[in-house]
Amino acid sequence: MKNLKFVTAKKQNGIYRKTEFRIGDITVGKDFLVIAGPCSVESEEQIMTAAKAVKAAGANMLRGGAYKPRTSPYSFQGLGRVGLQYLSKAGKETGLPIITEVIDPRDVYLISEYADVLQIGARNMQNFSLLIEVGKVGKPVLLKRGMNATIEEWLNSAEYIMNAGNPNVILCERGIRTFETYTRNTLDLSAVAAAKGLTHLPVIVDPSHATGRVDLIRPMTLSAIMAGCDGLMIEVHPSPSHALSDKEQQLTPDQFKNLMEEVRETLTFRDKLYVKKD
Template structure:
């Protein structure tokens, strides 16, 4: 495996002949040890909506709740989010379901407000190289989920993680969410080889976002299960109680019932992967 130069904190370091992997404690889960399933709506639209989703995904067995409160889209006229009000709704949903919450941060000026409510920050793909933002979340010890930019190389992605860690925050989770190609059927086709490469090059947990990458409900299940077999440490999936009424990204949201079925498949695939890995170890 080729090395990436000038990355001090992110690259894997061997200790006693093995690579020591980073484990990140968030609430009652340990990312990197426990398989992380983050679910919830793309945007928090109302208190009723986020509470309905939170209870549904909790019952399905997730261990973290997502929801964006600062929703700046490609159009300035699209839904922009309710901001502090949404944060309060999201926080309430997390407390009532006892799920840690993660939400996007877009601007360094919002970090400390969001940190009062959220258990972890998410850096969206098109903000990956917002270096001033990376440095500022690096000054806060809350975990950071860093999505790979759709046109970013693996080296660029890891260098952005290095910005966060070099500023003092070791709690980084890498997230593969697809790369830009000439194909237009999916938004950004998943590059699952990047999951395996990142797992080999770094000591950081690596998760996958099949919702954003596929932008297609029918593709979420197969890409989720493929991601698990590629070795990911978790997935982040969009769930909405009434997908046809969602304010954004209607095509990539699962209903609570669809998500519940997917969670059953996730458990079975994880068991299969664990058994396969155990068989491989014994064989070698």
């Protein structure tokens, strides 16, 4: 890969030293990261219920959209600052760090007052003014791969953030657009292994957006773990059928609880497999 300075800066003797950094009680890059919560913050009761459910099931970070970039201008766009306040309150009451999406450079410092991690969504992966702005603040950044982006373009976007002064970047594979229409996107698990071989940054997977189908979240989650990911981002809603956005891809709390049991089992198997290989 050409013109990459920071995402490849930790390579020594042909081996990358993994990036690790703290978010609350979590060491990203060392601890397995499980980010869970609803697509959108819809009400204080909804996000509080979701937060308590995902915490009980084993998630260690809470997600929720306060500002929602939607394909249609008539779809639910989020609650804005009120949503941030609800999300922050839920995070404090459960002890979970919170992550939410930033879609406008003008909102970076406002959202940084509430969020522990700033998310750059797929649509904004190459919004370079936004990447530079989040690179200037001291909050970790989760960078989703664009739906039409190559791996090299994805890593160059991370380079923009790091070049602006922020070394704490998490890469997130969330599926790419292909000819397939059965799923929302096509989850590219080869990109997970590739990114981990090309950079020192932690790489997580979002099977919710990658598939857009509840029935496919479980197999893709377990496959992502075996592909070597450092964490997951999974959408969970107290009542998905009543969700104001992406109801087809959000798990119920019970479904998430069952999935987390299998996540732990798969991680144990993966760890034993890697130890055996070494």
